[in-house]
Amino acid sequence: MPAAITALRRLGESARVAIGARGRQNRAIVLTPGVAIMPPFSIPRAHRWAWYATALIAAALCVSTLSPVMPAIGPPSSDKIQHFIGFAALASPLGFAYPRRTLAIVAAATLFGAGIELVQPFVGRSAELADLVADALGATTGALAMRALRR
Known part of the structure; x- marks a missing residue:
């Protein structure tokens, strides 16, 4: 995994949205049905x-x-x-x-x-x-x- 990826999150198969640190919804990049990565931060x-x-x-x-x-x-x-x-x-x-x-x-x-x-x-x-x-x-x-x- 690249070093820029800060966290791997186990998500359900249908999960495409995760809650960020400040309660905002962030898009997750789903790698496999059970594993998704969150970008380190998203730029508006x-x-x-x-x-x-x-x-x-x-x-x-x-x-x-x-x-x-x-x-x-x-x-x-x-x-x-x-x-x-x-x-x-x-x-x-x-x-x-x-x-x-x-x-x-x-x-x-x-x-x-x-x-x-x-x-x-x-x-x-x-x-x-x-x-x-x-x-x-x-x-x-x-x-x-x-x-x-x-x-």
Whole structure:
């Protein structure tokens, strides 16, 4: 069984719906007449756009921050502004979709930025603590701004 599957539940032959942790009905995937698996979590359709947008922005950030060094555009400090804007954009979709999860979203975006900074020396770029600070500030600003919009 794949590691992502969190629980196997024994269900009757006709069981296709099981009660989740919060009392919601979740679809079970029936493997055999007596065994079904529950997905680790289900993403509501209304929030899928946020996950797709976040994945797309994360891919763009990876390409832009892990590609070979290009000539700088703008003043020398504009690199930090670009990090700030990029990570504000990264945290915004999930911050809007999940306003109660702001801290987790900021932490995940900051860890993503730290991962990028750790990989950069292996692709011919330099890792800077100031970039990580700009990433964290941008993620915080983006997530909090979207949370404020939801109120």
